Amino acid sequence: MALLLCNCPKTSFMTIIKKFDPEEYSNKFPKKYVVFAVVGILVLSIAQIWVNNTAVSYGEKLESIAKLKSTLEMENTFLENEMASELSLTNIATKSSKLGFSKIESIQYIR
């Protein structure tokens, strides 16, 4: 901004001309952005508080999921082992003899 004095008679009044600089005007941060930023921070803060409060209460659920996972894994192991027992040759040999199967005594080879 600049102040200019005019070369006028004494009676005349001093005129102040205000010169507006367009560049200076464009550098100014728009208020609406500030408002948006403040509102955003506020919303995020509230959301964080909500998430924190909610998430903390999920600890119990997390624990129960971990326990369930462990139980299911253990049951899987038990089932695998039970299958292995059932499929063992020792078991098959016992069952086959109970069912009347016997060892091959004489084999005929076809030439």
Next chain:
Amino acid sequence: MQAKGENQHFKDTAVEAERGKIFFSDKAILATSNPSFSLYGLPKVITQEEKLKMSYLLAKIFVDDSSQIDAEAKNILNSLQQDLYWVPIKKGLDQKTKKKIEDLNLIGIGFNTASGRFYPEGSSSAHLLGFVGSDAKGGQKGYFGLEGFYEGELKGMPGFLRHEKDALGLPILIGKFLTNKANNGKDLVLNIDRSIQFTVEEVLKQGLEKYGAKAVSAVVMDPKTGAILALASFPSYDPIKYFSFSSDYYKNPIVADTYEPGSTFKVLVMAAALNEELVEPDTTCDICNGPVQLGGFAIRTWNNKYYPDTTMKDVIIHSDNTGMVFTGMKLGLDKFHEYLENYGFGEPSDIDLQDESSPDLRPKDEWREIDLATASFGQGIAITPIQMVRAVASIANGGYLMEPHVVREIKDEKNTFEIKPKMIRQVIKENTAKIMTEMMVKAVDEGEAKWAKPKGFKIAGKTGTAQIPVAGHYDPNKTIASFVGFAPADDPKFVMLVLYNQPSSSIFGSETAAPTFFEIAKELFVYYKIAPTE
């Protein structure tokens, strides 16, 4: 203070590494991990009335025999009556029992989980497997056999989980987590064929009883690759209850015991002499018309029968000790010793089983003439069964000494490491191996064990009856009866050694080990779909 604060704020959980599984060659499980449970009680939490009631309820679950319930209940009650905060009640519970107890909704009890070994085939392959016991810190540790040899691979690396906890001790979802993942143990896939292993074990169990022997062992190997297809010894032990057996049972006789091979050794000495072109199958023996006198000793044949001008072929057929003295002398100490080393005697076979022993070869300068003479028919020399079977495998496969291997693959979550067949050296020429094979076929067809041979199959083999040295002399009634051979002779699928320690029904290999060998061989012919050729 900071540490104390962290301790209150964080929860550390150890993540156990699962011990690796052991599979047969067909990927059927031989050994795996199995969770078990320990029941504990909190005596301060349980009222006197509840303790009494609880003792009987638990006893009914633990004991099948109703007459034992009172005694069991008393034991449980005694545990719960102690002035302690925590008492163990029962260990080694399975999941079904745990479920039954949980259904009772009892207050003041809980379970701890522990991991143990599980063997779907029961006590099968005990000597092969070894067992899993405890180390000094109470952790799992493998001893003997595969569990001992591959302890590093099988045990894995435990990890831990650290997470932030709330006031109730529950994890905070958005809290800090630090994980160090547990690396489970690697799995082993064996060369052991479970059908062959099962057959061998069944036949050996029957043989032990039938021949009234102190012990019996057998090993079956693929001569071309050195893969161990079956390995068993009796008496044996249960790896899950190893602590109930004397530690004498833990050793695997196939790799840890030494013995004098007797006449089975003749095929190796004869092959060496043939390879050096010092004898031929039709070379005649000019010292075989009677006992051979050497260094003040008279060397006789096993049945005191002598065959003047016998050929080398007949020396093997008749298992003629004097003929072998002739062969040994032809070979000379230098060559004899060199071949012993080339066959792998005096050094470990490097089989992947813990506790392998390897008797030293006597230094060459300590050999006397009589030592060379007796060693040529397998007396006065100590070897292990695994050394014997791999040496004979070199005749079966065209002359190559292979490294025996029980494990075929080592697998982790991402990679598979294959153990490839390893040839150590060529011991004899291919042509020598062929000639020796034919001589061994004749020994089976015309020798003492011909009555037990399955008809129509071409089997190469040799019986052995070695007296056991006791207090500086040989006891004529205590023998190691053995039979070593391979089949089909022209393209062998297996080489097998059967050993009886002190059989009582007969002391001879031809009447004990040979029939057992042939019985197993018959089963293997069916299994491998091999038809008779003769």
